[in-house]
Amino acid sequence: MQSNKPRLPHLKDLTTDNITDNVNTVNALNHDNARFRYVLERLVTHLHDFSRETRLSTKEWMVGLQFLTTAGQVGINGPSEFHLLSSILGLSLLVDAMDHPKPATATEGTLLGPFHTDDAEHLQNGALISQDTAGEPLLVVCAIKDTSGKPISGVDVDIWETDSTGHYDVQYANRSGPDGRCVMTSDAEGKFWFKGIVPVSYPIPHDGPVGQLLKSLGRHPWRPAHMHFTFEKAGWDKLVTALFMRGDQYETSDVVFGVKDSLIVNLEEITDKSVDPETGDSLSSRYGVSSGTKLLRYDFVLVSEEQSLSLRNDQSREALERLGRKVRVVDGLPVPDVDSSRE
Numbered sequence: 001m002q003s004n005k006p007r008l009p010h011l012k013d014l015t016t017d018n019i020t021d022n023v024n025t026v027n028a029l030n031h032d033n034a035r036f037r038y039v040l041e042r043l044v045t046h047l048h049d050f051s052r053e054t055r056l057s058t059k060e061w062m063v064g065l066q067f068l069t070t071a072g073q074v075g076i077n078g079p080s081e082f083h084l085l086s087s088i089l090g091l092s093l094l095v096d097a098m099d100h101p102k103p104a105t106a107t108e109g110t111l112l113g114p115f116h117t118d119d120a121e122h123l124q125n126g127a128l129i130s131q132d133t134a135g136e137p138l139l140v141v142c143a144i145k146d147t148s149g150k151p152i153s154g155v156d157v158d159i160w161e162t163d164s165t166g167h168y169d170v171q172y173a174n175r176s177g178p179d180g181r182c183v184m185t186s187d188a189e190g191k192f193w194f195k196g197i198v199p200v201s202y203p204i205p206h207d208g209p210v211g212q213l214l215k216s217l218g219r220h221p222w223r224p225a226h227m228h229f230t231f232e233k234a235g236w237d238k239l240v241t242a243l244f245m246r247g248d249q250y251e252t253s254d255v256v257f258g259v260k261d262s263l264i265v266n267l268e269e270i271t272d273k274s275v276d277p278e279t280g281d282s283l284s285s286r287y288g289v290s291s292g293t294k295l296l297r298y299d300f301v302l303v304s305e306e307q308s309l310s311l312r313n314d315q316s317r318e319a320l321e322r323l324g325r326k327v328r329v330v331d332g333l334p335v336p337d338v339d340s341s342r343e
């Protein structure tokens with residue numbers, strides 16, 4: 001009869017060759033969550049391989065620890081340095097792309113960034129979301145559809161943008177409430193529209209350890225002008241994305257790697273003669289904006305949760321097969337195929 005008690009490793013005289021297996025074995029002994037054990041096992045394995053491959057010196061490791069310690073301390077009262085670090089190393093974009101795969105017909109996602117808040121006001125269609133009078137007026141008219149072109153009503157849309165100086169409201173110490181952000185809900189035709197300002201490019205916070213790292217790499221801290229959006233409705237995969245204003249000087253060198261061609265938009269300029277292509281109504285009277293206002297139009301396409309899970313399952317299996325790893329895929333996520341610690 002097989003014992004349920006896991007075999008204990010002999011944790012003595014460990015070497016550069018056998019320490020990884022031993023650490024992974026002991027980490028897996030008393031934890032029942034297979035996914036957690038898998039993630040930790042791969043993390044330890046890659047960390048150890050990283051140090052073996054680089055022959056990491058004690059001095060270098062101390063520099064790394066000091067960097068992480070300072071990043072944690074700076075992040076307590078300001079934007080999270082760890083969040084910024086994840087973004088400038090491309091990890092944030094990578095995780096979003098894997099967790100929210102899209103068919104070619106759907107709107108692409110991009111990273112959330114550190115400036116989303118949960119206190120944005122719920123506003124009605126047509127509302128003004130920015131109180132910045134120095135900004136260039138912008139009308140945003142959007143529709144939300146499924147991959148067959150059918151409108152989706154009742155989608156909660158979270159929107160946030162910079163002011164005309166390239167700052168989000170949360171970057172002001174004297175912030176009295178949300179500005180340059182709101183939540184709207186798509187109407188019966190899947191539409192939502194609002195007035196804001198044309199967003200401008202901005203540097204991510206770079207006065208901390210992440211800024212120093214960028215400097216030492218000879219990289220700039222700038223993001224091209226963009227407006228953030230998230231879309232949520234039960235039964236639909238949450239879409240986190242942004243639209244980028246075409247022609248920005250940082251369009252091809254975004255410090256956090258977030259730009260995608262399909263998310264770059266051309267702004268039009270509304271004149272007295274501009275009309276709504278669907279109704280023929282004058283745009284300025286239909287939306288209550290003056291001539292000279294910039295216009296951003298975009299149709300967002302969502303995927304169902306079912307479609308997204310199916311894609312995530314397929315892509316996980318394919319990726320892990322290419323790596324030659326024997327795993328099962330549960331809810332789109334790999335876990336060990338053979339539960340060796342429970343044998």
Ligand SMILES: [Fe+2]
Pocket residue numbers: 113115223226228
């Ligand atoms: Fe942003």
